[in-house]
Amino acid sequence: MELKTKLYINGQWCDGEGTLDVIDPSDESVIAQITTAGDKDADAALDAAHKAFATWSKTSPRYRAEILRKAFEIMIAEADYIATLVSKENGKVFSDAKGEVIYAAEFFRWFSEEASRTPGDFRHSPSGDKRILVTHQPIGVSLLITPWNFPAAMATRKLAPALAAGCTMILKPASETPLTAIHIVDILHRAGVPAGVVNYILPIKTGATMSKLMHDPRVRNLSFTGSTEVGRVLIKEAADLVLRTSMELGGNAPFLVLDDADIDEAVKAAMLAKMRNGGAACTAANRILVARSVAAEFTQKFSAAMGALKVAPGLTEGAQLGASVSMKERNKIAELVDMAKGAGAEINIGGEKPEGVGAFYPATVMTVKKDNPILSHEVFGPVAPIVIFDTDEEAIAIANDTEYGLISYVFSGDLSRAIRTAEALEAGMVAINRGVISDPAAPFGGVKQSGLGREGGFTGIHEFLETKYIGVEI
Secondary structure, X not given: OOOOOOEEEOOEEXXXXXXXXXXXXXXXXXXXXXXXXXXXXXXXXXXXXXXXXXXXXXXXXXXXXXXXXXXXXXXXXXXXXXXXXXXXXXXXXXXXHHHHHHHHHHHHHXXXXXXXXXXXXXXXOOOOOEEEEEEEEEOOEEEEEOOOOOOOHHHHHHHHHHHXXXXXXXXXXXXXXXXXXXXXXXXXXXXXXXXXXXXXXXXXXXXXXXHHHHOOOOEEEEEEEOOHHHHHHXXXXXXXXXXXXXXXXXXXXXXXXXXXXXXXXXXXXXXXXHHHHHHOOOOOEEEEEEEHHHHHXXXXXXXXXXXXXXXXXXXXXXXXXXXXXXXXXXXXXHHHHHHHHHOOOEEEEOOOOOOOOOOOOOOEEEEOOOOOHHHHOOOOOOEEEEXXXXXXXXXXXXXXXXXXOOEEXXXXXXXXXXXXXXXXXXXXEEEEOOOOOOOOOOXXXXXXXXXXXXXXXXXXXXXXXXXXXXXXXX
C-alpha cells in the first residue's frame, strides 16, 4: 500500500514548501519525510473548503451517510496496516494501535447513522400566535486540530461528525504522527468525498498559520484536542471573531478504590485505565486513590501486574508497553518521577529512566502523600501514584482538588454507594467498576478546564451545526 506523504488540498495530493522527518520513537529512525505547508498552501486549503461548502452543505444526509459508511468499511479492511502505521510513528504497542483503529473506524459508522437523524422541532407557541420551527444547519468551514496520542481516533472523532453535518474542513494533525491522519484522509478520498470538502495541511509555522486561519471570517468553527495550556491560547484567539469552539483538553483522572471493592477486579480495571496507550491518554488514571484497609493488597497486586509488562518496540511480538512518542516526552515523564521522589514518594516498582536507544520508560508505581506535586500534573506515561485515604469524603475531596474534570473512576461493591460517589465527583464522565468507558455512541467531554462541548454520541454532530429558529405566521 502506497504511503502518502503530501498535502491534500481540493481533492489533490500536492507539494508544499518544505519537508519534515517522521521519527520512529522506538529506535529513533526516520520512517518517512512528509511535506509541510506554507501560507500559500493554507490559503489554498481555505479557499477550497469555502468554495466546496456551498455545494456540500446542500447534499442530502443520505448521500453523506453513504460516504461515511464506505470510509468505515475501508478502514476496517485496512485495520492491520493502519495499526502498524500508528505503532511505528506513535510508539504504542500493536495491540493498543489495533484497538484504536477499530475504535476510530466506529466514528465513521456511528455518524453515518446520525447524519440523517438530526432532530428538529415544530410546535405551537405558548401564546398561540405562531408556529415555532427549529432546524439545524451546518456551521461552515471548520478547523480540526488533533494530538499525537490517538492519531487515528482523534481524527475520525472530528472528521466524521463534521462530514455528517455538512461542513467542510481543514485537518491539522500533530507533527509527530501525521502519517496516520494522511492515510485516513486518503480513505475519505477513496470513499468519495468531493474535492475541497476535506483538506489536510501540516504548517511549517503552526502557531502563525493557524492564527491566520482563525482570523479569516470564512472560518466559523474550531475543534481542538490537546493540552489545556494550548487550548487557553486558542480560546483567546477565537474570541477575536467569536469563533465557535469545541475543546477536548487535559485530564487528571482519579481512580477511587473504596474499601468494599473487589480488589482483583479493581486491579484489572486500573491496568486498563492507567496503561491503555501506555498511559498517554487524557482519560488515563493519573491518581490512584485507595482506602487504607485495602491499600496494601491493592498496591501489591497492582505493582506486580505493572512489573510484569513486557517493554519493547511496539511491533515486537508480545510487547505490552511501547515507547513514548518522542525522547522529549519520555524525559518529561522522568522529570516528573524525579520530582515526586524528591518530595518523598516511595517507589514500589520502576521509577528509573533506562539507558540506550528509544523513548522508553518502565511501568512505575509509587506511594505518595496527598500533597505530592506529581498529583497536580497530567503524567502522559506509565506512572501511577497511589494515595491512601480514610473516608469516602476525603477521597472525593482529593479527587476534586484539580483544575481538570474529564473523567473519574470508582470501584465499589455497593452500586448505590458508587453512584453517590460518582455524582459527587467533578467530572464530565465517570466509570463505575470499569477501566474503559469511551464509546462513539456516548458523549465524550469534561468540565472545568478539561474542555468545552462534547464529541460522540447524539450530541457530537451538534458541535458542527447551528440552531436556527423560524417563526411561522398562522
